Amino acid sequence: MTFTNPVLPGTHPDPSICRVPGATRADGTLAPDDYYLVTSTFEYFPGLPIFHSHDLVTWTQVGHAIHRTDQVDLSSVPSSGGLYAATIRHHAGTFYVVTTLVHTQGQGGHLLVTATDPAGPWSDPVWLEGDGIDPSLFFDTAGPDDAARPDGGTHVWLTATRLADPGEWEGQTEVWLRELDLAAGALVGPEHVLWRGALHGAVWAEGPHLYRVGDHYYLLASEGGTEHQHAVSVARADTVTGPYAGNPANPILTHRHLGRDFPVVGVGHADLVETAAGEWWTVLLGSRPYGGYFPNLGRETFLAPVVWEDGWPVVAPGVGHVAGGFPLPDVGARLPGVGSPAVVGQPAGVGTVVVHETFDEADEVDLAWNQVRTGDRFWSLTERPWHLRLPLLPATLSDVATPAFLGRRQQHTDMDLTVRVDVDPAGPDEWAGLAVRQSEEAWIAAVVTRATSVAAPGGATIRPLGAVSGSVPGTVPGSMTGGREVLVVERFGGEEVVVGRAALGPLGLAEGPVDVVLHATGQEYELGVRTLRGFHAVATVHGGRLSSPEAGGFLGVWVGPYATGRGTTTATVADVECVEYRGR
Numbered sequence: 001m002t003f004t005n006p007v008l009p010g011t012h013p014d015p016s017i018c019r020v021p022g023a024t025r026a027d028g029t030l031a032p033d034d035y036y037l038v039t040s041t042f043e044y045f046p047g048l049p050i051f052h053s054h055d056l057v058t059w060t061q062v063g064h065a066i067h068r069t070d071q072v073d074l075s076s077v078p079s080s081g082g083l084y085a086a087t088i089r090h091h092a093g094t095f096y097v098v099t100t101l102v103h104t105q106g107q108g109g110h111l112l113v114t115a116t117d118p119a120g121p122w123s124d125p126v127w128l129e130g131d132g133i134d135p136s137l138f139f140d141t142a143g144p145d146d147a148a149r150p151d152g153g154t155h156v157w158l159t160a161t162r163l164a165d166p167g168e169w170e171g172q173t174e175v176w177l178r179e180l181d182l183a184a185g186a187l188v189g190p191e192h193v194l195w196r197g198a199l200h201g202a203v204w205a206e207g208p209h210l211y212r213v214g215d216h217y218y219l220l221a222s223e224g225g226t227e228h229q230h231a232v233s234v235a236r237a238d239t240v241t242g243p244y245a246g247n248p249a250n251p252i253l254t255h256r257h258l259g260r261d262f263p264v265v266g267v268g269h270a271d272l273v274e275t276a277a278g279e280w281w282t283v284l285l286g287s288r289p290y291g292g293y294f295p296n297l298g299r300e301t302f303l304a305p306v307v308w309e310d311g312w313p314v315v316a317p318g319v320g321h322v323a324g325g326f327p328l329p330d331v332g333a334r335l336p337g338v339g340s341p342a343v344v345g346q347p348a349g350v351g352t353v354v355v356h357e358t359f360d361e362a363d364e365v366d367l368a369w370n371q372v373r374t375g376d377r378f379w380s381l382t383e384r385p386w387h388l389r390l391p392l393l394p395a396t397l398s399d400v401a402t403p404a405f406l407g408r409r410q411q412h413t414d415m416d417l418t419v420r421v422d423v424d425p426a427g428p429d430e431w432a433g434l435a436v437r438q439s440e441e442a443w444i445a446a447v448v449t450r451a452t453s454v455a456a457p458g459g460a461t462i463r464p465l466g467a468v469s470g471s472v473p474g475t476v477p478g479s480m481t482g483g484r485e486v487l488v489v490e491r492f493g494g495e496e497v498v499v500g501r502a503a504l505g506p507l508g509l510a511e512g513p514v515d516v517v518l519h520a521t522g523q524e525y526e527l528g529v530r531t532l533r534g535f536h537a538v539a540t541v542h543g544g545r546l547s548s549p550e551a552g553g554f555l556g557v558w559v560g561p562y563a564t565g566r567g568t569t570t571a572t573v574a575d576v577e578c579v580e581y582r583g584r
Contacts, residue, residue, distance in 0.1 A: 006288075036052055078440070110160065227549075398440050412584065421575065436525065486538055
């Protein structure tokens with residue numbers, strides 16, 4: 001049996017993993033081992049999702065390491081700022097997540113949070129000194145008669161990466177190491193520079209992780225930048241502080257030589273884990289472009305086997321890439337001395353997936369939903385029972401702020417999103433519907449609003465919408481005046497443009513809830529509304545401009561309900577009855 005990559009589709013970059021051995025039950029059987037994984041989230045909140053698995057293939061989200069607004073301040077971070085790559089580790093009953101907060105006007109830098117239950121609650125952050133990004137923890141525990149560690153006990157080390165100063169070339173970085181006193185919450189002792197990359201001229205040696213395997217310490221790191229030139233390299237030493245010597249076979253994984261038409265590109269930022277059966281596996285990020293070099297789904301989490309040859313790790317032996325499937329992991333014995341392969345399903349996002357969310361009177365929305373940045377909770381599940389109530393906040397998706405947008409990751413190249421929204425906009429600046437967001441500079445929205453049209457030469461209708469401009473031929477002047485309409489608006493290249501509009505009255509939707517619909521088929525994002533006669537298309541937008549090679553940054557796409565007053569404060573609210581995401 002095999003599994004299909006990615007194991008976490010959609011934007012789940014910079015994966016880090018740890019294993020917690022299962023306990024022995026009273027009857028002598030072993031409980032399954034638990035695996036936990038964290039990925040980076042940048043400006044989204046809650047941040048740093050924690051996933052759980054028994055088999056390394058099927059993952060269930062159990063919480064977030066950053067889930068309270070008093071833990072960090074994301075309110076001012078621009079897109080692709082915020083919470084960078086995190087590392088998760090488990091030691092002596094406690095889970096540790098360490099990460100870096102960047103581009104904030106509040107406190108930033110490296111921070112450590114802890115929990116005894118990975119579902120939370122997680123602690124307030126302990127802020128750690130040190131430059132750079134991508135911190136990682138290494139618990140170095142000495143065994144009996146350990147020649148490499150005659151001092152015994154456990155030492156905790158923090159490693160991270162920063163720009164080399166002075167560097168031999170632009171973009172050269174260095175991996176540094178210091179000991180961490182957990183009780184004091186501070187770095188102690190001298191600093192050690194371990195690594196500046198495997199290849200001469202390589203940029204951004206980053207994402208470092210340390211391991212001890214046998215008599216050696218291994219440093220795993222990526223380089224080349226987290227784009228097409230991404231690669232994974234490894235070095236080893238006899239002591240944790242080095243010196244480290246690179247693997248002659250470096251890089252041990254890259255797809256850059258396979259070209260831009262290969263189905264998976266930009267692989268890197270790997271972390272290693274060993275199963276109870278003695279198998280080694282790596283989680284890593286990669287992207288899947290489609291319809292051109294457009295990876296709208298962002299950097300996703302992949303899983304690949306690792307073997308050891310001549311004292312070095314070999315990733316995807318016999319294959320050398322992670323684009324296909326692999327045999328299922330053997331996660332070890334369930335009875336003492338008896339090994340058995342895991343019984344697993346398929347990764348999330350494989351095949352048809354339907355998420356139909358109706359909003360009960362709980363206190364929280366599902367863990368899959370995120371808002372943009374930290375801020376006061378703007379949504380309610382109780383003001384109108386069985387609805388998600390969104391205020392039409394002044395903030396828009398173009399602002400470095402917290403707009404009234406709740407999104408979940410797009411995880412399929414072909415998908416349908418329906419947002420059933422009940423809104424009675426008072427004017428043309430009041431919008432409610434759905435949005436597809438990559439950043440402040442790249443988004444699409446289909447919204448219900450109130451029309452105020454003026455006639456234009458040639459039978460077109462030009463709508464004065466402040467910062468939004470656009471003309472849509474073929475509209476009958478005056479036909480939408482005062483009534484509700486649906487607008488499709490896109491923002492790219494610093495300009496918001498109306499690309500389609502339709503009066504709702506003639507469609508039988510003059511009042512009451514409206515199903516605002518997105519059909520994404522590859523890079524064709526078709527937006528419109530559902531009527532009694534079926535889907536009514538309003539506009540089709542090319543989705544490739546939502547991908548990071550076009551829009552910039554490090555993120556893929558989030559989709560979900562959106563409401564705004566476009567710079568004005570209003571008492572109008574939008575009530576979302578249900579949201580359906582259908583991957584196909």
